[in-house]
Amino acid sequence: MKGLSPWAITAMHQLKHSVELFAWQDEILNFRILKTSDSIWISVSNLDIEPIFFRACFVADGILTEPILKKNKDKITIAVDSVLGKFDIAISLSKDKFSFLNYSCTLTPAYDLFIPFWPRDLITTDNPNATLKSLGEIHKSQVGTRSGLIYFSLPERNLRILYFQNLTALSPYAEQTGTSLADVVGGTLPEIGLALPKTQEKPLKAGIEVVLSDAIIAFKSGSIAESDQAVDYLDLLSEVYIKIKKPETHYLHWPEILKKGLNDLIDNPGCWSMVGGNSYLNAYVSDYDTPPEIMVQLAVLLPLLDYVEWSGKSLDVMKTIKKGLAPFYSEKLKTLVRWHPAAEDKLKGEEEQKMPMVMDSWYLHHPLLNLSRLALKGDKEAEKLFMDSLGFAIKVAQKFKYNWPVFYKMDTLEIIKAETKEGEGGEQDVPGLYAHVMLQAYELTNDKKYLLEAERAAKKLDDVGYNIMYQANNTAFGAGALLRLYKITKNQLYLDLSYRCLASIFQNVQLWNCNYGFGKHIPTFFALYPLSDAPYTAAYEEQEVFCAFHDYLLHAKDVEILPSVRLLCAEFIRYLVERAPYYYPPMLPDEMISDEVKTGEVDRNLWIALEDLHDGVEKSGSVGQEVYGAGNAFGILPRHFIRFEDEAFLIFTDSPISGIRKSKGSVIFHLQGDERISCRLRIMPDNDLQKTLKQKFKMDLGTGKLKAAKDRKGDIEAFVKGNETVKISWTRK
Secondary structure (H helix, E strand, O other), X not given: OOOOOHHHHHHHHHHHOOEEEEEEEOOOEEEEEEEOOOEEEEEEEEOOOOOEEEEEEEOOOOOOOOOEEEEOOOOEEEEEEOOOEEEEEEEEEEEOOOEEEEEEEEEEEOOOEOOXXXXXXXXXXXXXXXXXXXXXXXXXXXXXXXXXXXXXXXHHHOEEEXXXXXXXXXXXXXXXXXXXXXXXXXXXXXXXXXXXXXXXXXXXXXXXXXEEEEEEEEEEEOOHHHOOHHHHHHHHHHXXXXXXXXXXXXXXXXXXXXXXHHHHHHHOHHHEEEEOOEEEEOOEOOOOOOOOEHHHHHHHHHHHHHHHHHHOOOOHHHHHHHHXXXXXXEOOOOEEOOEOHHHXXXXXXXXXXXXXXXXXXXXXXXXXXXXXXXXXXXXXXXXXXXXXXXXHHHHHHHHOOOOOOOEEEOOOOOEEEOOOOOOOOOOOOHHHHHHHHHHHHHHHHOOHHHHHHHHHHHHXXXXXXXXXXXXXXHHHHHHXXXXXXXXXXXXXXXXXXXXXXXXXXXXXXXXXOOOOHHHHHOOOOOEEOOEOOOOOEEHHHHHHHHHHHHHHXXXXXXXXXXXXXXXXXXXXXXXXXXXXXXXXXHHOOHHHEOOOOOOOOOOOOOOOOEOEEOOOOOOEOOOOEEHHHOHHHHHHHHHHEEEOOOOOEEEEEOOOEEEEEEEOOEEEEEEOOOOOOEEEEEEEEOOOOOOOOOEEEEEEEOOOOOEEOOOOOOOEEEEEEOOOEEEEEEEEO
């Protein structure tokens, strides 16, 4: 062991002389509640193997009176009085797919109280001389304001453990003290877990009960060495997810949001620039200093196409965007380039990639992926641009041996920046994105050379472990490509790699609501961060992951994928529908939006998404208002609203839908997700045609009962279990 903190050494010494208050066990694990001079601990051991210790309560002034322990039907409560105030502890055990331990602790301070230090609540040994190997291995812990978790294993004790703090419950602590819950769960073995943020300016108020800890721990026991870390993580996380208290969702009328966003996208001059006689979308509102980018044009065009196909309407703005695509093709390089060639002289080099001929590795493939989608829908111009650029993409892949750097020169393939950080490799999810592009080419041409390229790239991901994610949307596209490769080849490796991509994504979500500071104004539960170290969540990446997860579930309809994958993908989708409107400035209070903007301008009345939403202690929108995130509403409406050409109503569900079958007077569809979670189903008049429902509806299949919605007059809704088939029928009133 390299070294220990004084608090770890003290805890280890005290545990040797602890007093047992209670003990019980399940089929595999032994649990003991212990009292030391300043803490209540829970010891957990795998039968006779050395235990680990969870601190349910820390009493800084020492436990001076005997704790009052009560055993209820399904939990144990302990009350501890101290000079500081009253501590109330609740401890419970459960056994489902895994063994679970829950403990929470609240404090009612006797005085206004500053917290200059708080020890972590987990130590993996009580032996100060333990070997490093015996302490275990941390696979993942909280970064920034992501989920407050630690995923670690103790191979010598045949345990893999997911420790999860419900940071939603700790938000009142942060609100009272003006602190952030970023990076509060972490540490170094053997001393890990939660350490409350230090309070320096605002104290906890006397007489107000506040939660200090709300933990749930899942234990997987058995032959850990033979199991897959990524699969175990997904399974443990999904089962913890079922047990945590989740926020209620609310209905927001996306057709109206879309209309406002579409009008602003088309009409606001800050969204557009003119180059060579063509109009191009800016990356950010009023960003006229940066040349048009091919990725931006296609990132908006494809969601618009989704909307047009769903609505039956035509949009002239799509013709405007498509007209400007061809000039991005370089006859010299035989590929699309990132920056518009006629405006490259605007690049000033203030960032590494803002130089002529410099390519960010994923930027080459993302436009090709979107062009291939257009091509597969019969767009011949898009097909030509796509096919004419494939040779260059393959040349680059083979040059870098399917290990892409961050930046390189397109004309020389010279590497400008090899790694994201020293020792962490380049853009490690690009092999999956490239495989997706190659599979699209294979589907378009039936030429097996593209399938071979996809497999070569995919196999490179086997060297990365499951910390694959560079950028969330590209990792999600890779997950879908690997699932498709598995379906084509039946090679189990590709399905396993698909799970690793997904595990990497679900390590970068925020499974709690930031109910402090500016965070009180918006829902943040299940928010996804665009990069593994990004300090904010971003509209564009979230929207693309949302679409990629929809496609993943559709491709998986005839594959027996992990139940945890179905649950987590469906739940991210459900909560994205809830959260996404809050990227639009008109949905936010003015004081929440930053006055300083890095790129372009922020128009607080414009229905164009902010790029960045931050922790509750920081203002949002400091990066800019991203035009390329305008696909938000156009991706949501076609996937969550069922419309009928001959009827003036819409059916909405926040769950992903599959298998829609329409007939006269009825519709049948399947809700994805997990039967332990209810989804919202709503029927509303199509306000473009009529204001009230003129039909009488009933649910012939599916749980739940249709009732009048409380928040919108004229709507009716029901709550239906996930993974159910629903039939709605109607007759004229």
